[in-house]
Amino acid sequence: MTIALIAHDAKKELMIQFCIAYCGILSRHILCATGTTGKQVAESTGLRIQQYLSGSQGGDQQIAARISCNEIDILLFFRDPITRKATEPNEMNLLRLCDVHNVPVATNIATAEALIMALERGDLDWREIGNPSI
Numbered sequence: 001m002t003i004a005l006i007a008h009d010a011k012k013e014l015m016i017q018f019c020i021a022y023c024g025i026l027s028r029h030i031l032c033a034t035g036t037t038g039k040q041v042a043e044s045t046g047l048r049i050q051q052y053l054s055g056s057q058g059g060d061q062q063i064a065a066r067i068s069c070n071e072i073d074i075l076l077f078f079r080d081p082i083t084r085k086a087t088e089p090n091e092m093n094l095l096r097l098c099d100v101h102n103v104p105v106a107t108n109i110a111t112a113e114a115l116i117m118a119l120e121r122g123d124l125d126w127r128e129i130g131n132p133s134i
Helices: 009-021 035-045 059-068 088-100 109-121
Strands: 002-007 030-033 049-051 074-078
Touching: 002 009, 002 035, 002 059, 009 035, 009 074, 009 109, 030 035, 030 059, 035 049, 059 088, 074 088, 074 109
Parallel strands: 002 030, 002 074, 030 049
Antiparallel strands: none
16 A cells, blocks of 8 residues: 655654654555655654655645555645644645545544554455445
8 A cells, every 4th residue: 555644844853753653554555755754754663655856845735646656555745733733724725535435534632543544454445445345
């Protein structure tokens, strides 16, 4: 499975800690991330992560393009719900694309843990994602 990682500045440390905790599971999958998030997670965990531009420079749009092409299976997007950001329209588009293409998305650690545990159990078979009739 291909898992995309995005974290707002206030949530980057949480993403790092999440990836450390679930490094064993994540290491068995293809990971990609926006620039700063990917760099910090890779440095802290040793995980191989394809890094795109930072979110403010269009990295979230690069991930959105991969979602549109059915190249992302899961999105972990740790959002800061308190601080308003200029990039919110792009973020809403990203979440909309996940809905359109049936990509499971977690916007907080509780949901991310549920998705990762489902992935580990085999509940998220790649053939079933995007094909709700199975």
